[in-house]
Amino acid sequence: MKAEIITIGDEILLGQIVDTNSAWIAQELFAQQIQIQQITSITDTEDHILSALAEAGSRADIIICTGGLGPTKDDVTKFTAAKFFHTDLVFNQDVMDHVQQIFQRFNRTMPDINKGQAEVLANCEVLFNDWGTAPGMWVEHDQKVYIFLPGVPFEMKNLMTFRALPKLKDFQTEEKVVNKYILTVGIGESHLAEHIAEIENSFPDHVHLAYLPKIGLVRLRLTLTGKDIDTLEVEAEEWKNKLVERIGPAVVATEDVSFEEVIVRSFSDHKLTLATAESCTGGNISRLITEIPGSSKMFQGAVVSYANEVKEGVLGVSIETLKAHGAVSEETVIQMVNGVKQLLNVDYAIATSGIAGPDGGTPEKPVGTVWVAVAGKNEVKTKLFHFHHDRLINIERTTAQAFLMLWNLYQAELQN
Amino acid sequence: MKAEIITIGDEILLGQIVDTNSAWIAQELFAQQIQIQQITSITDTEDHILSALAEAGSRADIIICTGGLGPTKDDVTKFTAAKFFHTDLVFNQDVMDHVQQIFQRFNRTMPDINKGQAEVLANCEVLFNDWGTAPGMWVEHDQKVYIFLPGVPFEMKNLMTFRALPKLKDFQTEEKVVNKYILTVGIGESHLAEHIAEIENSFPDHVHLAYLPKIGLVRLRLTLTGKDIDTLEVEAEEWKNKLVERIGPAVVATEDVSFEEVIVRSFSDHKLTLATAESCTGGNISRLITEIPGSSKMFQGAVVSYANEVKEGVLGVSIETLKAHGAVSEETVIQMVNGVKQLLNVDYAIATSGIAGPDGGTPEKPVGTVWVAVAGKNEVKTKLFHFHHDRLINIERTTAQAFLMLWNLYQAELQN
Structure with a gap:
């Protein structure tokens, strides 16, 4: 099962914010055996959104779009998505009630501009947002799933955790992936590579090793792909143990931790x-x-x-x-x-x-x-x-x- | 002048690292009036790299690729780029000498694996990397510029700052962009939007306002596009002042600061x-x-x-x-x-x-x-x-x- 993330809006493209949302989504999906194969950050213009949706739809099974769902004029995701799906936006009273409740909770009057937040894609299932005014939307179209979420990190995270991820559990992938990690400190990437070259050269085709260096440390990621997860697990452990033994005391962890x-x-x-x-x-x-x-x-x-x-x-x-x-x-x-x-x-x-x-x-x-x-x-x-x-x-x-x-x-x- | 960034490698796609490189590059380019229109994070596989290079080349004038230039087996960017440009990798003695010096500086012997670091694209200008073993490469191809940089943040930043950005100064764009910023605190996005709706509705077509909300604050970005930067500057100041006056004490800054x-x-x-x-x-x-x-x-x-x-x-x-x-x-x-x-x-x-x-x-x-x-x-x-x-x-x-x-x-x- 392949997924892609599209983030919409200029903040990332102007370098004003760092895209922490995508990293978080990627981790969560990976835990459900769904692999992100591309993350695309684009401008909030209709043309760009339309082409990004089409391209992602041609490659992936699940497309997650974040951003551009706010009530202000620069938020065009919903209108563009309606064009993309050849559908309309329809008023949803439940969403309206919910948005009004949010303002009531803070004892504030709801600005009229928020009425638009109750307009949702006619072909969507609403993902209720208990943490903000922009509803998430789940669309199944041409055998693909499109998920639209607001870009505000904690709204996105809550919507993913409580609304989208549970629904994604039904999507099972045929190809299974197992990753194992080894964290090493105090040894340079190329020295490490030389040291374990013999083992790496003996890997079969479905075993892959990635070197992830940071200041003072190198994280190794061992990736195995195949059909049976139990077999892969056993095999991955064997390769991991071989590497750990060879590297010696520079290994400080054998899992994915900081x-x-x-x-x-x-x-x-x-x-x-x-x-x-x-x-x-x-x-x-x-x-x-x-x-x-x-x-x-x-x-x-x-x-x-x-x-x-x-x-x-x-x-x-x-x-x-x-x-x-x-x-x-x-x-x-x-x-x-x-x-x-x-x-x-x-x-x-x-x-x-x-x-x-x-x-x-x-x-x-x-x-x-x-x-x-x-x-x-x-x-x-x-x-x-x-x-x-x-x-x-x-x-x-x-x-x-x-x-x-x-x-x-x-x-x-x-x-x- | 439009630019795109392609980051290559699984770390971002697996959510193991957050893509801080792209935000930094975007800021630096923007300061030179070069706008990033897309950031694409892809897997380190040949097919994916080839298609991403082709797609970016069809849209942008400048394509900056980071990652996959290390000495280890999972680093395939250079080999794939050679295919993309229909060229070869050639041994460069200057790069070799330089890599050897780096190891000498730390009193270490150079692992043989690093010899490959001296192989560069035949059609490139080498961007010497004083901070690591992977050279940057500058390729001009079909009237586009392709810049290849290592993904390690401080190597990338130094190569950009001292090698690539000075060369990019020669690239002037016809369409000028002026951005102005207003930082507001303690007022919600939709209330703010209602409050300034009248001004926003009177914007001509080349003036655009973006709402960039974060916890407790909303940053406004006013973007003007046109041919003459001085005229745009004057006009942008006028609109900014109108907004600041209307918003009142919630404004804490009128520039792009935290x-x-x-x-x-x-x-x-x-x-x-x-x-x-x-x-x-x-x-x-x-x-x-x-x-x-x-x-x-x-x-x-x-x-x-x-x-x-x-x-x-x-x-x-x-x-x-x-x-x-x-x-x-x-x-x-x-x-x-x-x-x-x-x-x-x-x-x-x-x-x-x-x-x-x-x-x-x-x-x-x-x-x-x-x-x-x-x-x-x-x-x-x-x-x-x-x-x-x-x-x-x-x-x-x-x-x-x-x-x-x-x-x-x-x-x-x-x-x-």
């Missing part, structure tokens, strides 16, 4: 606690940890010591150190990591201090200069990085390196 | 400082503030008080309060906000405490129960929210509401 999640789980299992003292990362490390469900078991908290007064007053970095070496220095970052470890009474701690940019650089410490420290049960490790000029990338790289340093220290201490 | 940036700038201008005490948001508010360049002028820091011991020990929330009312309570969040305001010695502070989920809910305080407090010069405001079950959405909504509460208190205090 590195942060690996850290959260492993710390929780070992009843260890963590805290961060963040200057240049501004809370990003803490944020990523706390996004993981269950992280409260091991994460005590963070001090974002953006100002020097906070480094000094809360974390106990000495004025002399700040004066003599500056906030971005090995001495400071060591005092930060020890300070937060003591203050929040944890087993492990991370500290970052650097010049994220675009301003604040000096000839001795240009933008991109970053110190990271990690403290464990017995030891403190520090590292100096020279990144580049992009603020967000510097934050991202510092974060990735901090996790890697934490993991390495943690692993070393586990073994002692 | 709400966080508005807050950072305004606080900096008024020499006011801010800190946060975050429980359920886990540092997300702090992270968003510190992502803004120059935020160090007004942001002192944050305490992520994930554990109750931190609420108590660092922020000074009383044990009695925690025992009597719990961590997720108005009483606690008030003590948190006052505690961080005093500890970090700031003018304004935000505090959050809630049950983000998926676990931790009780009948009285189900998942999604969130208290937010903001403290200003003279006042503390609190608000209780009942969100839903998705952890990440709960964090996002809490964050958005906290910024809105901060802004409202700040505006009220400015006027007194």
Whole structure:
């Protein structure tokens, strides 16, 4: 069963928003053995929508369109879809009642413009939207399913979860796909590839390996396709185990989890606690940890010591150190990591201090200069990085390196 | 001048990564008056790549392909592009030398697999990649430009910035586009639309208004197209001013900035400082503030008080309060906000405490129960929210509401 996603609207095309909807939809469909083969982001013009619907319909069985269902003039999806299906929009009293209730719930009068929200495709089944005014619509046409959803992420997610996904369960695919994942850290993509070349070269045709590198880590995805899911599962496990054995200690997980999640789980299992003292990362490390469900078991908290007064007053970095070496220095970052470890009474701690940019650089410490420290049960490790000029990338790289340093220290201490 | 982006690889289609590359490319191109009209994410199979290249070439003048240029077996973009252009891959010694230098720089031996990285399209101009082993390639073919870039974000960004974008400056478009932005907070999309309907209805055909709603805010984008950019600029300013005047105090910015940036700038201008005490948001508010360049002028820091011991020990929330009312309570969040305001010695502070989920809910305080407090010069405001079950959405909504509460208190205090 092949699916495609069409996102309608200029925000993605202008780069104003990142298309997080499609990633979420893809994950959810994949869990039901429905594979997304194309995601297309298009302008909200009639011609473009018509041609995208036709092209997707020629390739896929399920077409999910998001966006352009709002009440305002720039929302043309519904009108265009009516043309595409050679059908009309019809007034639906149930939808109207529902939209009115939403406004009543917030004690607001409904602007007249929302009456149009009750007009739905004549050939659709309405997917009631309890979270907003734009109804979703489910259309079966020429043996394809077209699903129209609003682009607002939480409305889309709720409509998918409670309305569309249950209906999609009836769609079974003949070709089954099994994916297995291996997360490796601290080994480059090409070294990893050389290391496992012999195994990869022995794969039969229906086994495929993808390398998914990110800063400091490579995720491997093993994909097997065939008719019988149980056979595929067994075979996939065998290949996965061969790879894991060959790669050795660089493997940190054998399922599709983030590195942060690996850290959260492993710390929780070992009843260890963590805290961060963040200057240049501004809370990003803490944020990523706390996004993981269950992280409260091991994460005590963070001090974002953006100002020097906070480094000094809360974390106990000495004025002399700040004066003599500056906030971005090995001495400071060591005092930060020890300070937060003591203050929040944890087993492990991370500290970052650097010049994220675009301003604040000096000839001795240009933008991109970053110190990271990690403290464990017995030891403190520090590292100096020279990144580049992009603020967000510097934050991202510092974060990735901090996790890697934490993991390495943690692993070393586990073994002692 | 119309452009399209093709991203190649299964990660986006499986929902494992969010396509941040395309948003970034779109922004950069738009700044050079090149409009992205379609973004297409496809599988890394030969057929799909060939058809996507052909389709994009039939619609656009500039086609930017990212992904699938690595050294491993799953990277087929280069080989497929050679087929598409009916050309060959040729060995390029300069690229080879460069790849070898990269490995030398890190004192590593180059795995043989990387020799293939020196094979480039015979009809291309090489875009040297100083940040990785995969060279970019620039191909002019049938009066179209095809640009091939690696998918690793920082390599792609550097190649675009230093290699491709300077070359694209030579491509001038006949139709000019001017966009103006208005950021509004605290007013719903449909109310806003009704309020400005009269102005919107009087737009001539070449003026278009888009509503870009997010939680708690609506961004308006006014787009004018025509031949003369100076005339368009003047006209766009006039329409923008009319809208701003009509909308009134809900307007917080008249350019394309985030709400966080508005807050950072305004606080900096008024020499006011801010800190946060975050429980359920886990540092997300702090992270968003510190992502803004120059935020160090007004942001002192944050305490992520994930554990109750931190609420108590660092922020000074009383044990009695925690025992009597719990961590997720108005009483606690008030003590948190006052505690961080005093500890970090700031003018304004935000505090959050809630049950983000998926676990931790009780009948009285189900998942999604969130208290937010903001403290200003003279006042503390609190608000209780009942969100839903998705952890990440709960964090996002809490964050958005906290910024809105901060802004409202700040505006009220400015006027007194």
